Amino acid sequence: MRIQLLPAQLINQIAAGEVVERPSSIVKELVENSFDAGANQIVIEIEQGGTRLIKIRDNGCGIDKDDLSLALSRHATSKIASLQDLEQVASMGFRGEALPSISSVARLTLISRIVNADCAWRVCADGSERDFNPQPDPHPQGTTVDVRDLFYNTPARRKFLKAEKTEFSHIETVVQRLALSRFNVGFSLIHNQKEILTLKPVLSDAEQEQRIAGICGSAFIDNAIKIDFESAGLRLNGWVGLPTFSRSQQDMQFFYVNGRLIRDKLVSHAIKQAYHDVLFHGRHSVFVLYLTLDCALVDVNAHPAKTEVRFREGRLVHDFLFSALHRSLANVRPGKTIESSIPITEFRFSPSSESTRIPSQPAYYAPRPSPQQASLPLSIAEQMQVYGQLQRSATEIEAQAEHLQSEPTHPPLGFALAHIHNIFILAETQTGIILVDAHAAHERVTYERLKQQYHEGTVPSQPLLLPIKLTVRAIEADLVEQCSEFFVSLGFELNRSGPDTIVLRSVPVLLGQNDVDSLIRDVLADLMTHGISQRIQQQSHQILSTIACHSSVRAHRRLTVAEMNALLRDMERTERSGQCNHGRPTWVELSAQDLDKFFLRGQ
Known part of the structure; x- marks a missing residue:
């Protein structure tokens, strides 16, 4: 066959295959046109899920009578006029394909009136881009696009449409998403003469x-x-x-x-x-x-x-x-309120920085300062980080905790009352009670501190009194040799001493006297999973999370009141303390009102 130009209607039907996927696609295109027309009120009428009728009416600027035929022609638009305009598009759409594409697969009527015009003008289109005959109409200022019998002339496309309820569900979703993009625009969605959604313009x-x-x-x-x-x-x-x-x-x-x-x-x-x-x-x-x-x-x-x-x-x-x-x-932590109106005042971007890391030295907004909170002295709080290694006597610590509880100022997470089932900390606040998963909370505190130390290159290490010899697989021993510098950066001194033997001589200070044998095996398993070279640095947080999990206080390990209060104060100072490293919540709150409801008080 010889090369030939396709008829305009067929060209538009081909374009419709990309633009008009289903009725909701038409709603999206037409509502976005209303946005560009400056409308602040849009009414969307739907019948039979959009297959019988899609009618969009707005109070925008309207279309001039002489431009109506162009609006229904391919690649005709008022939104761009040059390459410069194309490179900085500020409108919602400009391709000039929507209306002619829609008219090629449905019966389309366009009615529009501009300001100060004597009347509106109406045209009908079938995608052929010819035989336009504008007729006067009493329509108020703005535009109405009436789309009926979608895919009436392309039955194969119509067969792919779903049930009426499904298609309208897609339309409702599109309208809701569009409504979130323009708070200053009012929306009304009607389906089968029933009003489904009404939204007034809002500003505050x-x-x-x-x-x-x-x-x-x-x-x-x-x-x-x-x-x-x-x-x-x-x-x-x-x-x-x-x-x-x-x-x-x-x-x-x-x-x-x-x-x-x-x-x-x-x-x-x-x-x-x-x-x-x-x-x-x-x-x-x-x-x-x-x-x-x-x-x-x-x-x-x-x-x-x-x-x-x-x-x-x-x-x-x-x-x-x-x-x-x-x-x-x-910055979402107990006692912290985010001040959303304070912007970032400086943002330094380093082209060489990894995309998954924070840009070098950004200056972020500062949270609104919280009320002054009582806390344990820093030296004691630091010692509390490695539970079981407290240097002061239990009597002295308990006395300080009682002194803090007698102060009038209450910290956000309150003061510890009991260690329930040796798992949950029960604390009393000014407004109710707090329940804390001790292991999950301590895991987050330790993890955040390890991350900070790691990125600063200062993970403190402590030598073991007696080195620990571990028997591992040869491939894991090879990994220890290849990643020796990485282990040092985590606070471990780990060397290979044989084909399938490694020796651990130092561990991170925050690890304490925990089960380092299983920890090393877990870290090696993480490295085997994530690979080596650059992937190690990218997965460093996952490995630090593993270390933090092993370093944290275990469930069923009985905590003293002083230790529980130290953990609560650390949570108040720690970023992301509301979740553990795995995303589980670390604490929940029951207000006095909640407690009253349980016991029907005041009812």
């Missing part, structure tokens, strides 16, 4: 949180941190869920770039790294986040459906996101 933070609670649930707002960071031309604001508030699916993750909902591998990796070692395995974080940056620094024309973007400075964006979220989660 409290009203925005009400909209989010209506879409994501009130539990999300109750368990979220509001953040606001700005540096190097980048701004990140929004809400991130606490690590203890997670989901089994990624269905509550909303990330917007310049008001556009996107899914991006770079963004996902940065957020995942920020939640590393505070999120329980198999769970997913929840967030509603907004990234704002110069339009010239992001390519929004990377995908026909506009769900993917490309950042021109990907490493900068990655490290900015990671640092902002990493610090936000780190």
